[in-house]
Amino acid sequence: MLPEVVFVLGAPGAGKGTQCSFIAKEYDFVHLSAGDLLREERQRPGSEYGEMIEEKIRNGQIVPVEVTCSLIHKAMMNSGKSRFLIDGFPRNKDNLEGWERAMSDKTKLLFILFFECSRDLCTERCLGRGAAGSGRSDDNLESLQKRFNTYLHDTMPIIKHYDRKGLVRKINAEVCPEDVFDCVKKVFREAGLEKRIAN
Template sequence: MWKRFLRPFSGYINKMLPEVVFVLGAPGAGKGTQCSFISKEFGFVHLSAGDLLREERQRPGSEYGEMIEEKIRNGEIVPVEVTCSLIHKAMQKSGKTRFLIDGFPRNKDNLDGWERVMSDKTKLLFVLFFECCRDLCTERCLGRGAAGSGRSDDNLDSLQKRFNTYLNATMPIIEHYERKGLVHRVKAESAPDVVFEDVKKLFNKLDRIDN
């Protein structure tokens, strides 16, 4: 009986869940830049998993700081419980309902942890995947490091490890979501404003569906 009673409200309940777009791509593919454009144009809150981890690393008294620094420097992935906790706290703190989660999930452990902890608290809209060749990504990251990005992983040694992690751990996640029909690929080798023209088409279409 209760199931029959709740059925008319199920669409409304789902509508109230925070909506999420995962943003993935190789190091230097331009994820952060495009997320800033999307935030300004469409009102999504940009949550960078990497930035949240770096902020936690620098927070005085953090029990995870040393571990996070070691993982980032070595191009490794921080345990999913830590990352999910930081993302969830940031979502709650924002008071908003639409989020870009940049650089997550990066491996199967991330994926399993998200589905275990967060899948019933959020609605995944799609995965935005930026494609960019390795040489250009490396050039962008090294240029960012030379310009004083302040990131301990914007160096050639760390980049080698990060690319290996990306190819071996993150690409299978893209393939997983692709089988579900949830991946939108965007070529990211052009200038940022040119890339954003393709991104806008996806989000304009999403708004038309919502309305």
């Protein structure tokens, strides 16, 4: 059976990570954040990609897709599970094409969860997260502006591409996390994805 994948997309600060942790707990999905995998790889002693990843992240740019896909695939193989949330990916046309080349025959894409949230609210959330010590080198105004531009120019066309295929499930992410999750649960119910059975 092919591993099942849900892509999770939205602007920086739309609450993707928070919702993924809720979904992972309730539906037994493994949450893979492309950004976290890259950050971990950057910290790994002796990583051949570390320096390049650091430079790309700091400049709000996107890491080459082959690197990201290989990290995602490795994490999937190591998890021993069959359902995955891939958060913050694919972020641009190169990511999309790279995924389709490397991974489309190894996985089954169920749908795309798209968290919609205004730029002002997202900015406020990211700056709040940075001030609270998120430890992320990109939770500052300058990096955020670059990340938003990347999101608008590169990620929105990907969302439109999947929308044309009828795969996008839009979620209003401007309300409190619990209300956002109620909308997410409705999407999962409609897709026939059952809650995890408590042991």
